[in-house]
Amino acid sequence: MTFSGSYESRDVTFLLRPVQLAPTPVEEKERLIQSGRRHYSELIGTESPPDGEYLALFQAAFDRNAHRLASELVRLSRALAERPGRELVLVSLARAGTPIGVLLRRAAEMQGRRAVHYSISIIRDRGIDEVALDHILERHAASDLVFVDGWTGKGAIAEELERSVGRYARSRGVVLDASVVVLADLAGVARLAATSEDYLIPSSILNATVSGLISRTILNDACVGPGEFHACVHYEHLAPADLSRWFVDALTARIEALRTEPAAPLAWTEAHRAGLRSVSAAFMAETQSRWGISDPLRIKPGISESTRALLRRVPDRLILRDPDDADVRHLVHLARRREVAIQVEPAMPYRAATIIRATKGAE
Missing domain, CATH: 3.30.1330.30 (Ribosomal protein L30/S12)
Incomplete structure (x- = not known):
């Protein structure tokens, strides 16, 4: 099954399997993970709508940093639009990478480049969703794929991407660029980034309500069988609080205003x-x-x-x-x-x- 969460269908295709999974209380989840009895990908916590005070903090962060974010998205999209190939196939890492992938797809199209966007699961210590990659490569050239995330912290997911995509490529006999493109790379592990500064990316403040109403991705035997995509919970009960479309639409307007302005090319050495x-x-x-x-x-x-x-x-x-x-x-x-x-x-x-x-x- 493919779906688009609460986004427009043209903006993203989630290669995830929606399931029902009861949340685990946060203290119990932490104990199970740190004791090694359960992997973090097997459990999810409760997600509630943000309260008014927290939403005000999100809005203030957006107002303060939206222009910078739009400018950096323009610069990233210009660099990506210069890649050779028939199309730009953006593969974002759900879910922090999802809104960034949506925006880069839109920005690339403003640059005149055909772009499509999938959002798939990667799990630390368990790797990329190989079923999702098979699905993409049945439809697109391997050389056109670009992996996208929101940011790096200490680089664990970027390293997992390199390992697991490299392993996948060898097993399939294909050549894939296993590096990642991000907005902010603190750890120095991204192939391309707009900045290395530790600044507040507004989408990082919220969870599902800025990421298409999906949960963190899930990988356990009860939810994911052979040949199935990694799973997620689709939080439809959070729809009244959803800001996913508002966020990307508001930034798209800023990107449109900036796209013809001169800007220094990315210098990521x-x-x-x-x-x-x-x-x-x-x-x-x-x-x-x-x-x-x-x-x-x-x-x-x-x-x-x-x-x-x-x-x-x-x-x-x-x-x-x-x-x-x-x-x-x-x-x-x-x-x-x-x-x-x-x-x-x-x-x-x-x-x-x-x-x-x-x-x-x-x-």
Whole structure:
């Protein structure tokens, strides 16, 4: 089954299987994941509509950063439009990559390039959805595929993409570019990015209600059988709070206004990426040593990753470079609401980072 969630059908095809899966309470989910009894992809938490105060923080973030985001999308789309090939086949990583994929598809078409967009699942430690890739490659040339995500934190998903797509390509006898294109690459692992700055991408504030009303992707034996796409829950009950179309439509208007304006081409060099990787590795090593953390997966660097952790995980502490920074106001709000300790580190290379609490016996 293919569907488009709450987006227009021309904007995205989700290669996901909608299922019903009861949510697991967040504390129990964290305990099961950290104990190794369940993989994170086997469980989902509860998603509720954001309250008025949080929506106001989202709107303020959008108003503050929409022009920058639109400008960066224009620059990315220009770079992608220059790729050789019959068409641009955008393959976004659901779900953080989905709204970015929608916008890049629209922006590429404004540049006169035929573009299609699929959104598929990738699971850390379990890989890309190979059934979804088979579906795409039955319809498009392998050389036209471009993988898209929203951002990188410490680079775990980008590394998973390289491993699993490389393995898939070898098994199918095809050549695929297994690198990723993102808006913001903090870890220096993306083939192409608009920036390496840790700034607030507005879509990172919300979950399903800015991502077509789909859940994080699911991979377990009860939901996914042989030959089936990875699964998701389609949160139709959140439709009254859905901002997915509003978000992409509002940004499309800004992209349209900017698309003919001159802009410097993206300068994304290997030397720059290497510097980012060095900063990331040093930050992770220092944070693990300082807090006695053996599992690096408990560390979530950057505003976007910190937001996801505070929304979906059991955080131990939120670390901020500047608690008065407008781009971290929503993090302060979430931390206070969940009674999470806030620590200020002015010398930190990122504007925010979150440490996940260790469950009993996990460390």
